[in-house]
Amino acid sequence: MSVQIKPRILLTQTLPEVAQKRIESFDDIELIHWKDNVIPHSELLKLVKGVDGLICMITNKIDEEVIETAGDQLKVVSTMSVGYDHVSIPALKSRSIPLGYTPDVLTDAVADLAVLLVLTAARRLREGISAVYNGDWKVWCPTWLLGCQLTDKTIGIIGLGRIGLGTAKRLKPFLGSNGRIIYAGRTMKKEAEEVDAKKVEFDVLIKEADVVIISCSLTEETRGMFDYGVFKKMKNSVILVNIARGSVINQPDLVRALSENRLGAVALDVTTPEPLSPDDPLLKFKNVTVMPHLGSATVEARTAMANIAIDNLLAGIKGEKLPYRVEL
């Protein structure tokens, strides 16, 4: 009698409830579940040995060592994220291991957050809320905490992909008839027409935009793209929002530009590192708002992401086509 060996799966964090129950309900897989928050790399290297499939998060560095340590039986890596800069593509490619990811289902959540950050920065929300809670709200005053409105402004989007486009669609009604949307980088021409967005050179965008929204992928080309030289060219009233990856911005340069009052307001959902230390110099500026990478943090988006990550994993261990596969 032959004993059926179940495929072993490593899950590096706990999924939203419905999806966690789903993955635990499969009795034809052996689930290794790291229940704490972030698995230390040394533990990841221990647990990944001998697995057939891996469900990972943006908090796990899936480098060559992890892929090699897993062993020859590894059939699929499934990340519960749309971004995959934490995964070594060359390591997967060299062994033809497919990589699953979770696009589309988080677009609305992240685009909503982008709008929230633009308005937060524009209307000085953080300062207003702090004043109420710190007892600094003395009297209504015609000149206190004046922000700016988006009417007639130029919005510049770096990376008009799914999320950039979702953000543009949401912001367009705020702009009135004289506002405009310009973009640089990744192009979806047909969709750009939907929001009447005009493609411009990066240099033109950073000089002309009143609001700059970073929504591109982190690649070797975009890493550190926003540096002191770029900050110097921006309007000094500019609102800068980053919903992509912290490393697209050279953070020490951002701190320098802010110290020199070169930027109007900054709102970041992503930083380097994450989490950012409470002592980080970035947090001392009152015109800076930092969120703890919550772009996709809705029950709807995270549940859908987790379910896609499971679907990708199941397809991968069976040797089938992944529903959402990164082109390696």
Ligand code: DGY
């Ligand atoms: C992603 O999916 O890449 C986001 O950054 C986290 O949801």
